[in-house]
Amino acid sequence: MSALPLQGVRIVDTCIYWAGPMATMLLADLGAEVIKIESIQRLDHLRLLGGWPTPDGYEWSAAFNGANRNKYGITLNLNHPRGREIFKSLVKIGDIVTENFSPRVMENWGLTYDALKKINPRLIMLSMPGFGGTGPWRNYVTFGPNVEMVSGMPTISGYPDGGPMMTGYIADPAAGLMGAVAVMVALQHRHRTGEGQLIDMSQMEAITTFMGGPIMEYVMNGRMQPRKGNRHSSSAPHGVYRCKGDDQWVTITVSSEQEWARFCDAVGNPPWTKEPRFRDNASRLQNHDDLDRLITEWTSQREKHEAMQALQGVGVAAGPVLTYAEILSDPHIEERGFFETITRPVTGTHPYPGFPAKLSETPVTIRRPAPTLGQDSEYVLTKLLGMTEEEIKQLADEEIIGTEPQGWAYSMEADEAISKLKDLHGKDA
Amino acid sequence: MPDQALSGGRVLDLTHHVAGPYCTKILADYGADVVKVERPGVGDPARSMGPFPGDNPDIESSGLFLYLNTSKKSITLNLKSDAGVEILKELLKGVDIVVENFSPRVMPGLGLDYETLKKINPGLVMVSISNFGQTGPYRDYRATDLNIWGFSGILYECGEPDREPLKMGSNVSEYVAGLYGALTALSALYYRDEGGIGQHIDVSIGETLHTMQPSMTLVFSMAGFVRQRAGIHFPWGILPCDDGYIGFFLPTQTHWESLCVLLEMPELIDKPEYETPMMREERRDEITAIIVSWLKGKRMEDIFHAAQELRLPLTMVPNTEQLFDMPQHKARGYFVDIDHPVGGKLTYPGAPFRLGETAWQAGRAPLLGEHNGEIYCGRLGYSRERFAKLSEDGII
Numbered sequence: 028m029s030a031l032p033l034q035g036v037r038i039v040d041t042c043i044y045w046a047g048p049m050a051t052m053l054l055a056d057l058g059a060e061v062i063k064i065e066s067i068q069r070l071d072h073l074r075l076l077g078g079w080p081t082p083d084g085y086e087w088s089a090a091f092n093g094a095n096r097n098k099y100g101i102t103l104n105l106n107h108p109r110g111r112e113i114f115k116s117l118v119k120i121g122d123i124v125t126e127n128f129s130p131r132v133m134e135n136w137g138l139t140y141d142a143l144k145k146i147n148p149r150l151i152m153l154s155m156p157g158f159g160g161t162g163p164w165r166n167y168v169t170f171g172p173n174v175e176m177v178s179g180m181p182t183i184s185g186y187p188d189g190g191p192m193m194t195g196y197i198a199d200p201a202a203g204l205m206g207a208v209a210v211m212v213a214l215q216h217r218h219r220t221g222e223g224q225l226i227d228m229s230q231m232e233a234i235t236t237f238m239g240g241p242i243m244e245y246v247m248n249g250r251m252q253p254r255k256g257n258r259h260s261s262s263a264p265h266g267v268y269r270c271k272g273d274d275q276w277v278t279i280t281v282s283s284e285q286e287w288a289r290f291c292d293a294v295g296n297p298p299w300t301k302e303p304r305f306r307d308n309a310s311r312l313q314n315h316d317d318l319d320r321l322i323t324e325w326t327s328q329r330e331k332h333e334a335m336q337a338l339q340g341v342g343v344a345a346g347p348v349l350t351y352a353e354i355l356s357d358p359h360i361e362e363r364g365f366f367e368t369i370t371r372p373v374t375g376t377h378p379y380p381g382f383p384a385k386l387s388e389t390p391v392t393i394r395r396p397a398p399t400l401g402q403d404s405e406y407v408l409t410k411l412l413g414m415t416e417e418e419i420k421q422l423a424d425e426e427i428i429g430t431e432p433q434g435w436a437y438s439m440e441a442d443e444a445i446s447k448l449k450d451l452h453g454k455d456a
Numbered sequence: 457m458p459d460q461a462l463s464g465g466r467v468l469d470l471t472h473h474v475a476g477p478y479c480t481k482i483l484a485d486y487g488a489d490v491v492k493v494e495r496p497g498v499g500d501p502a503r504s505m506g507p508f509p510g511d512n513p514d515i516e517s518s519g520l521f522l523y524l525n526t527s528k529k530s531i532t533l534n535l536k537s538d539a540g541v542e543i544l545k546e547l548l549k550g551v552d553i554v555v556e557n558f559s560p561r562v563m564p565g566l567g568l569d570y571e572t573l574k575k576i577n578p579g580l581v582m583v584s585i586s587n588f589g590q591t592g593p594y595r596d597y598r599a600t601d602l603n604i605w606g607f608s609g610i611l612y613e614c615g616e617p618d619r620e621p622l623k624m625g626s627n628v629s630e631y632v633a634g635l636y637g638a639l640t641a642l643s644a645l646y647y648r649d650e651g652g653i654g655q656h657i658d659v660s661i662g663e664t665l666h667t668m669q670p671s672m673t674l675v676f677s678m679a680g681f682v683r684q685r686a687g688i689h690f691p692w693g694i695l696p697c698d699d700g701y702i703g704f705f706l707p708t709q710t711h712w713e714s715l716c717v718l719l720e721m722p723e724l725i726d727k728p729e730y731e732t733p734m735m736r737e738e739r740r741d742e743i744t745a746i747i748v749s750w751l752k753g754k755r756m757e758d759i760f761h762a763a764q765e766l767r768l769p770l771t772m773v774p775n776t777e778q779l780f781d782m783p784q785h786k787a788r789g790y791f792v793d794i795d796h797p798v799g800g801k802l803t804y805p806g807a808p809f810r811l812g813e814t815a816w817q818a819g820r821a822p823l824l825g826e827h828n829g830e831i832y833c834g835r836l837g838y839s840r841e842r843f844a845k846l847s848e849d850g851i852i
Contacts, residue, residue, distance in 0.1 A: 032647035057643045076707055077671060089678060093671035140812070159810075162787035167764045172692060173771040176703035177782070181694055182775040183625035186615075191694045191701055191773055192622060192687075194614050200668045201628070204635045209809040211642035212486050216461035216814055218649055228809035232790050235779070236808045237631040239478075243519025244507040245776040246803050252776070257602055257623050261506065265602065267611070267620045276621055278606040280599075344598035348606040348621055350682045351613075351672040359594040365663050366673070377677040380670050383663030384640045385589070387570070388655035389647055445679045451737055453681030 031058025032389050036214070039114070039121040040064060040098070041105070043071045045171055045196075046230055047127030047155055048094045049203025054123075054210060055097035056382050056391050062117060062407055063095060065400065066104040067429040071095075074400075079444040080437040085400065086373040087441075092397040093379065094200075096369075100398025101407050104427045105136055113427075114138065116412050119146050123210060125153045127230075130165050140225040150223045151213045155206045159229030169230070171199030178234040183241050185254040192254075201237070202230035263311035264290075264318050267348060268326040270334055276348035277326055277334040284308065289341040294325045371396035401430040460487025461814040465645070468547055468554045469493065469528060472500040474627050475585050475661060476557035477524040478634030482808070483553070483641070484527035485818045491831060492525065492822065493544065496532040496850060499824040500525070509800060515824060516798035522821045523804055526794065530822035531831045532852050539851050541566055546836055548577050552648075553641050557585040560595045570656035580654040581644040583637045589660030599661075604629040608665035609672065616687040632668060633661040690740035690747075691733070694773050697751040701773035702759050712736065714766040719750050796820045828852055 036059040040051045048063070048071070055061040065071045070085055077090030086092075104110040115138075118124055124143060126133055133139060133154070140152045154160055157169030175181065175198035185192035209226045217223055235242075241252045252260065257278075259265035265280045281287050284307065291300040299305070299321050304314045311318055326334050331347035338345035347353075354360055355378055363385075366378040382391035408414045408422070422428045439447075465488035469480040477492075477500070484490040494500050502524060503515040515521075533547075534540040545568075548554065554573065556563055563569055563584070570582050584590055587599040588607075605611035605623045615622030640657045648654055676682055688694050691711070694703040706715055712733075716724040724746075730736050736743060751759065756772040763770035774782060780803070785791060795801045799821075807816035832838045832852065846852045 030647070030652065032643040032652075035650070053639060057639075087678065089671035089674040093674050155809075158784050159788060162784045164764075164784040167771075168767050168769045169771065170705045170707075170769045172705035173703065173769050176694065176773045177771045179774055179776050179779045180624055180626055180628075181703070181773050182701070184622070185625075186619065186622065189616075190696065191703075192615070192624070193694065193703070194610065194624060194669075195688065195692055195705070197610075197624070197628060197668050200670070201632055201635070204632065204639065205808050208482060208635055208639050208642070209811075211639060211646065212461045212809075213811060214646060215465070215642055216811070218646065219464065220459075222813055224814065225812035226809050227812070229784075229788070229790075231784070232788070232806065233808040235790070236805050237626050237628060238776070238779075239523040239805060240507070240520050241626065241776050242779070242805055243523050243802070247507050247509045247519050248511065250507075252625060254625070257620070259600075259602075265600075267602070267606070267622075269620070276606070276612075278603045278611070280602050282600065339597050342598060344600050344603050346597070346599060346603040346606045348612050349609050351609045352676050352682050354609045354666065355673055355676070359588060359592040360663075362592045363589055363660070363663070365660075365666075374678065377674055380663075380666055380673060383660055383667050384636055385658040386640060386644060386655055387657070388653060389644070445681075447734060448679060449681040451734065452683050452686065453675075453679075 030389050031391070032386070033058035036060070036123065037121045038062065038123045038125060039117045041124070041126045041128070043127065044073050045090065045094055045199035046202040047125055047206065048073065049200045050153065050155070050206030050210070051098065051125050052094055052096060053204060053207040058389070061098040063098045063100045063398065064103050064105070064114070065100065066102050066110070067401065067426060067431060067433050068104055068106065070400065070432050079441065079448070080439045081441050081444050082438060083373060084437050084444070085432055085435060092371065092374065095397035096379065096393050097395050098398060099403040099407060100401065101404040102401035102428045102430070107425070107427050109422070109425070110427050111136055111138065113408070113412065115143070115146055118143050118150065120411060121147065122149070123151045123153065125206070127155045129156050129168055130154070130160050144223070148223070149217060149221060151210065151217060151226070153206055153210050153226045153228065155202065155228040155230060157230050159232060160227040171196060171202070174198035174202060174230045174234055177231050179238045179241070180234070183252040183254065186256050187254055189254070198230065198234050202233050205233040258315060262308055263315050264322055266319055268319070268323050270326050270331040271329055275331050277331045277345055278348060279322065279338060279343065279345045281343060286343055287311070290338065290343045293337050293341045293343060367393045369393050369396050372399050399430070400432060401428060404428045459814060460817065461811055462487040465489065465553070466551045467491070468551045470554065470556040470558070472557065473502050474524060474630035475633040476555055476637065477502065478631055479583070479585065479637035479641070480528065480555050481524050481526055482635070482638045485807070485816055487814070490528040491547070491827070492528045492530045493533050493547070494530055494824060496534050496825070496852060499530070499532070503824070514798060517796070519799070522796055522799050522802070525821040526804070526818040528822055529827035529831065530824055531828050532825040534851050535566055537851055539846070539849070541568065543851070544568065545576050548573060548580065551577060551580065552645055553581045553583065555583045555585070555637060555641065560584070560586050560590045574654060578654060579648055581641055581648060581657070583641045583657045583659065585633050585637050585659040585661065587661050589663065590658040601627045601629050604662050604665055607662045610665060610669050613672070613683050613685050615685050617685045621685060629661050629665040633659055633664045636664045690736065690743050693744065693747065695744070695748055695751055697754050697756055697759060700756040700775065700778065702751065702756055702770060703773045704768070704770040706769065707733070709733070711768060714768045718763055718766055718768060719746065721746070792818060794818060794820050797823070825852070
């Protein structure tokens with residue numbers, strides 16, 4: 028195995044759901060040894076959210092399996108004093124502790140930064156609750172969708188004739204990404220000075236930094252951006268256009284007069300492209316509805332890839348709207364080797380998206396699939412903490428560690444679960 | 457200047473527009489010395505994009521530029537001249553990180569590919585951010601945020617099923633790619649400083665956006681279906697109330713029960729038709745109608761606090777104006793005022809994360825070429841005569 032940038036950095040990770048686990052996944056990708064802590068009393072809830080109502084459904088959550096690769100997974104009941112004692116032993120030999128509970132959780136366990144720093148003076152701790160560690164909302168509960176909701180993004184997003192829109196998921200992984208950046212900033216400081224520190228990251232504050240443009244527009248001119256669908260405030264055409272086939276679309280964005288001229292060439296310079304109402308950008312913005320209708324006459328006669336090639340061939344920004352099935356066989360994605368096919372116990376062999384950047388000297392790959400519940404407890408407790416077989420057995424007897432979740436009572440057959448999920452959310456690829 | 461987390465780090469910033477500048481803004485606001493190299497005369501194209509105060513275009517007062525380039529120094533340099541390229545090579549000495557987001561042919565075309573730069577500065581970390589990456593059949597394709605959304609798979613499942621797929625209103629893909637740039641730059645720097653060597657990092661904006669929904673290809677592979685575009689429906693919701701919108705995501709049984717308490721309709725908990733999450737999703741239109749009618753006449757903030765008392769993950773959905781009034785932002789002092797000689801005193805989004813021992817500090821964005829003297833004469837030691845000659849020749 029080749030070297031990785033964060034080799035030798037150890038992270039003790041209590042994060043659950045998605046934002047925190049995404050942060051530690053990225054750090055694990057980059058080579059950190061991440062010890063992910065769950066308990067048989069309390070699974071990482073992402074196992075439930077994306078999981079199936081089947082006997083081993085907690086291992087089938089695509090969301091969990093997609094956000095926890097390259098980590099070691101242990102169970103440890105932190106509600107038990109012995110569990111917290113073991114946690115502290117891990118902190119002692121670790122570099123970084125990560126958590127994304129609401130702030131009262133770690134406080135109730137007595138596992139605050141001040142307490143942990145006494146055990147490990149060089150410790151860095153990433154604390155990333157929804158609203159941050161201080162302020163009147165600090166203990167409020169949030170999921171990723173809530174963070175997206177309070178960021179201001181939904182009210183400037185949506186169809187012009189509809190209400191605010193959101194993706195429902197982007198805030199979690201984006202906040203996780205910011206959390207990983209925060210850890211690297213703190214690690215850089217520790218490398219230079221030897222000093223660890225607490226990172227207080229409000230996911231809401233992190234995501235609100237994506238609102239720079241609309242916020243500056245309000246601050247400067249008192250204007251709020253209207254919901255404008257896929258349109259652009261200052262250039263046209265800019266949209267998603269229907270192509271040949273069922274639910275097939277191409278994106279087309281023209282950003283300059285030069286690009287408009289190329290666009291006209293690509294669609295064969297029909298007479299309407301020369302009409303005064305489309306003469307310049309300002310006119311096109313004004314007559315965007317008509318423009319869209321005429322463009323759709325052209326796109327709807329073509330496959331989405333055909334439309335992309337005709338437009339990109341003359342230098343117009345255009346691309347297909349790919350489904351998650353199509354991405355897997357996209358020639359560009361394939362040539363860059365973005366997806367990696369990994370075999371995981373229980374779920375089998377599947378393609379997973381890889382790391383979205385290529386590092387020339389320290390290539391990042393998926394070295395381990397997401398852990399099954401408690402998969403590495405024994406390894407971590409014996410190899411890292413020097414516990415004996417007997418001690419491990421006793422911990423299992425006292426249900427401080429384990430591999431079977433408590434209270435998981437689902438019994439549906441996998442086929443039935445898949446067909447129900449498909450009825451609710453899906454369609455054939 | 458107090459010590460900051462990235463103090464002492466030197467960054468040469470060849471970026472423009474959003475993705476690259478956001479990457480180097482993060483580094484600069486946490487203390488790195490970032491020197492931004494801009495085209496003489498016009499600078500970063502973001503300087504020509506709005507918003508502008510009073511809608512008066514001025515390359516020194518673009519809101520987008522001012523926000524994305526805090527804490528940086530600006531120098532001008534014409535990279536289309538041989539002399540400019542040679543000066544850039546001098547600037548590279550002593551630099552830890554260089555970040556660029558040109559299209560992939562530009563840097564090699566200027567004779568500034570990583571192999572060449574590495575010879576000048578062997579420890580250099582170079583980050584290249586581009587739409588589709590430095591390799592592959594789409595490498596030269598043009599793209600904006602919307603095209604990237606389509607390519608990433610995220611666009612297809614966003615929006616209403618009977619309408620066209622819908623992108624979010626902010627340039628999310630570029631911010632996300634910028635963060636990946638910062639993450640990999642700092643990781644590569646750490647690697648180098650721990651005894652490794654410098655390296656080149658190729659960030660694909662399209663791939664970075666795909667990682668914001670990393671499980672849907674896996675759903676397809678495991679279960680054989682593609683998630684349908686479904687709008688925002690129960691157990692999600694963004695619904696109107698008296699003075700705005702409230703939003704929620706209520707995935708569990710406990711949430712459902714608390715919601716029924718909030719709605720003052722505890723009898724719904726025992727209603728057999730609503731017994732399981734799947735059954736509730738099947739009857740989501742009914743449930744949504746119940747919530748909508750309850751929300752009528754109620755205020756956003758009152759609903760928010762009442763729900764949170766029940767530990768329900770329900771929040772307000774503020775518009776841009778309402779962001780500034782949120783008590784949590786006020787209490788934590790999130791928004792910061794920054795004065796700028798041309799743009800004036802304006803309120804900016806603040807720190808994305810707070811470090812216990814070292815400050816986040818956003819200094820104002822630079823004027824175009826503001827630091828030419830400091831960098832060329834001070835750092836590179838050029839004489840006044842040479843400096844004047846370079847200006848005359850349009851190199852700087």
